[in-house]
Amino acid sequence: xxxxxxxxxxxxxxxxxxxxxxxxxxxxxxxxxxxxxxxxxxxxxxxxxxxxxxxxxxxxxxxxxxxxxxxxxxxxxxxxxxxxxxxxxxxxxxxxxxxxxxxxxxxxxxxxxxxxxxxxxxxxxxxxxxxxxxxxxxxxxxxxxxxxxxxxxxxxxxxxxxxxxxxxxxxxxxxxxxxxxxxxxxxxxxxxxxxxxxxxxxxxxxxxxxxxxxxxxxxxxxxxxxxxxxxxxxxxxxxxxxxxxxxxxxxxxxxxxxxxxxxxxxxxxxxxxx
Numbered sequence: 001x002x003x004x005x006x007x008x009x010x011x012x013x014x015x016x017x018x019x020x021x022x023x024x025x026x027x028x029x030x031x032x033x034x035x036x037x038x039x040x041x042x043x044x045x046x047x048x049x050x051x052x053x054x055x056x057x058x059x060x061x062x063x064x065x066x067x068x069x070x071x072x073x074x075x076x077x078x079x080x081x082x083x084x085x086x087x088x089x090x091x092x093x094x095x096x097x098x099x100x101x102x103x104x105x106x107x108x109x110x111x112x113x114x115x116x117x118x119x120x121x122x123x124x125x126x127x128x129x130x131x132x133x134x135x136x137x138x139x140x141x142x143x144x145x146x147x148x149x150x151x152x153x154x155x156x157x158x159x160x161x162x163x164x165x166x167x168x169x170x171x172x173x174x175x176x177x178x179x180x181x182x183x184x185x186x187x188x189x190x191x192x193x194x195x196x197x198x199x200x201x202x203x204x205x206x207x208x209x210x211x212x213x214x215x216x217x218x219x220x221x222x223x224x225x226x227x228x229x230x231x232x233x234x235x236x237x238x239x240x241x242x243x244x245x246x247x248x249x250x251x252x253x254x255x256x257x258x259x260x261x262x263x264x265x266x267x268x269x270x271x272x273x274x
Contacts, residue, residue: 001040002243004225006156007179010101010133013069014220015240016041018185018227019050027053028060030231035061035068037240043159043185043227044095045073045106046087051094059096070095071102073137074122077274079105079114084121088130103131104159108143111272115143116150123153135159137185138268141174148178159183160268162224164215165194167259172222183225186264188212199254207245216242218255 002014017034019027019042027050031042035057044054051072058068072095078087088103103122108115115136122134135157136144147155158175162168162184175182188195195211204214212228216239219226228239247255265271 001038002220004181004223006133006181007154008133008156010156012102012133012157012181012225013039013041014225015039015216015242016043016069016071016225016227017236018043018229019054020045020048020185020229022048022050022229022231024050024053026231028057030236031057032060033233033236035063037237039236039240040067041069041071041227043071045075045104046078046091047073047075047106051091055094055096065097069101070097071104072100073104073106074118075106075274076109076112076272079109079112079118081117081121084118085125088125092130099130099132101132102157103134104157105136105139107138107271108136108140108268109272109274110143110269112274116146119147119151119155123151126153133157135180138265138271140268141171143268144174144178144180154178155180157181157183157225159185161186161263161265162219163187163189163194164197164200164218164255164258165189165260165262167256169256169259172224176223181225182223183227184219185227187219187226187228188215190264192264194258197258199258203247203251203254209242209245210238212239213242214247215255217245217247218252221247221252
């Protein structure tokens with residue numbers, strides 16, 4: 001496993017396991033399998049409805065708490081200072097944990113204009129020891145800039161949709177300059193057409209790897225944290241088997257040039273529902 005160091009010194013595994021869209025009845029076996037394979041970072045959220053099952057799999061693993069890196073997120077309907085403090089306690093209760101390693105605001109929901117006070121609650125939660133690091137999801141540059149201007153603690157992570165068809169080059173550059181780590185959700189475009197792209201396929205053939213493994217390798221070498229999701233045991237293994245090859249500069253550039261600004265999810269500025 002390769003690790004990234006957050007700006008406050010916390011170490012985060014660069015490859016994690018995401019459980020978005022993992023149903024309640026699938027979450028315990030999927031997370032259990034991921035931990036057996038070697039994943040040590042699990043990414044969940046209040047809105048996913050599977051925090052309790054993630055907690056169950058953590059307990060079953062028997063691993064010392066400090067060997068795992070657990071992320072969860074505050075949902076849009078729970079934004080606001082007091083609501084966020086309460087939401088964290090509810091998440092910890094469901095996970096069966098005393099603290100998480102990373103707590104994120106799920107969306108900026110700019111229409112409601114609560115993300116600054118919500119983030120100030122995250123700062124308090126970090127002071128209280130309920131989370132080791134704090135950050136955001138789906139924040140554009142303008143939302144990040146406002147936090148940098150109005151809050152005390154810089155976000156450690158910005159988790160955004162990112163894959164070769166939505167490479168986020170400008171946002172990555174801005175975050176790099178600010179010392180904010182980019183974490184990619186939907187890193188395989190939900191198993192979409194990007195995996196069948198001719199460029200990806202030809203590189204995969206060269207290394208005897210799958211398209212998914214090539215795309216995960218591209219994320220890792222781009223300096224991003226990546227959290228592929230799967231409930232299929234052989235895919236959970238396959239997505240982890242990416243540390244025995246390296247893409248060269250030309251191949252990285254080829255994949256970088258596939259960017260076409262194509263999203264599977266909503267634009268952050270337009271995602272305002274609760």
